Amino acid sequence: MAKRVLVVDDAIFMRNMIKDIFASGGFDVVGEAANGLEAVEKYRELRPDLTTMDIVMPFKSGIEATREILKQDASAVVIMCSALGQESLVMEAIEAGAADFIVKPFRAEDVLAVVKKVLGEA
Template sequence: MKNVMIVDDAAFMRMTIKRILENDNYKVIAEAENGYKAIELFKELRPDIISLDITMPEMDGIETLRRIKEIDAKAKVIMITAMGQDKLVREAVKLGATSFLVKPFNESQLIQTFKQVASRI
């Protein structure tokens, strides 16, 4: 069972991702509503996989990804992005994002993406 941290400023999105993942035998060990909290929790818990929203207040997903990769270059991070954020996606790839998921996504897309990333651990 892989440990997951979900980072999204929208509580509804965190709850949705958590429900889907827990139904597929992932363990959600942490949730964060912003990048600052995500970095603190990452240092403490070292989840196997992180789902990270690109667009968040206070600290966006790109800066959060940058800081997580400084802590652990091997961290597995799935970026969650909205349509039309191609420039941000390219930036995240340069920084070492493991995979991407474009909103709106369905349950099977989420599970497939997590399984692909989990297979690399």
Template sequence: MGNILIADDASFMRMMLKDILVKGGHTVVGEAENGKVAIEKYKSLSPDLVTMDITMPVMEGIEAVKHIREIDPQAKIIMCSAMGQQDMVIQAIQAGAQEFIVKPFHGERILTSISKVLGA
């Protein structure tokens, strides 16, 4: 199982995601409320995987993905998007995200995506 960093500006979404991940056997090593914080925490925590919300204040998720991939070209990132953000999802994958999950979160779908990206 993996050590995961959750980046989402909504504390409720971080809490929901953390609950799903922990129940799925993963360890949440950190949480970030925006892309800038996610980059700093990625540097200090070296997580196995990052779940990254697309729309956040200070720095958007896609911009944060680009920065994280510059720091670590092997970084494993799953984007979280709301319905109707298909264009953003394509941009995120071009920026280096490996997978995306759509809100509202479905536990099984999230855990399947994480296993796929981590190669478990």
């Protein structure tokens, strides 16, 4: 069965791009969220196999959202989406329990390689 993905990013452009990447890799994007608050709610509702999480978002940051999601579900797999220059934020997210990260600008094959590796499929 295809793995279920929740995509969290405040930019529609990024969400669409990430969705396309996942679709091309045979994943099933089951939900989207545009900020940290929504992300936590959607996670509770959908229980996806994987969540991609932007870091800088309104209302609630990706790091905070990651922390809350992991509190709900310690087995949650959250992958941070970051830009170059956000290294310290990513490390903070890793300390909060993020499973891995991908660096913008994304290349489809890199994203899929990371995701598959993290999910133990590679």
